Amino acid sequence: MGSDLSPLVVTLWVLNVLVDSGGQLAFKAAASEPGDLDGMERWRFMLARPWLWVGIACYVAEFLVWLAFLSLVPLSDGVLLGSINIVAIMILGRVLFREKLAPMRVIGIVLVSIGVAIVGLTS
Numbered sequence: 001m002g003s004d005l006s007p008l009v010v011t012l013w014v015l016n017v018l019v020d021s022g023g024q025l026a027f028k029a030a031a032s033e034p035g036d037l038d039g040m041e042r043w044r045f046m047l048a049r050p051w052l053w054v055g056i057a058c059y060v061a062e063f064l065v066w067l068a069f070l071s072l073v074p075l076s077d078g079v080l081l082g083s084i085n086i087v088a089i090m091i092l093g094r095v096l097f098r099e100k101l102a103p104m105r106v107i108g109i110v111l112v113s114i115g116v117a118i119v120g121l122t123s
Helices: 007-032 039-048 050-070 075-082 084-097 103-122
Strands: none
Touching: 007 050, 007 075, 007 084, 050 075, 075 084, 075 103, 084 103
16 A cells, blocks of 8 residues: 555545544543433433534544545555554543553554554555
8 A cells, every 4th residue: 555545545544533533532522521420311411412412423424434445445454554543542532531541551552553654654
């Protein structure tokens, strides 16, 4: 793939990262507050939160973008390139939700990033 990355493929890849990460972060925001509700009360609260619906919209968009992306690249490359979403979500979770990044998670982020770079440059 490396030198075969067309502007359309790169655009779809970036869009996939954005909408997938946005969906995960929106779901986290919808589920984060308030912590004192249980059962159906919590679900009713989340259903009223705009973040839940933003997350659902992001997932619908991600589904369509992912299909378009996979129609242009081999599945093995697409899945590996798509794993950069894990890195984006972990970093944004740290920034937006103050989640901890333990040393092993940082090592994981680095290894995934290296893997994605190798696939992107050499396939």
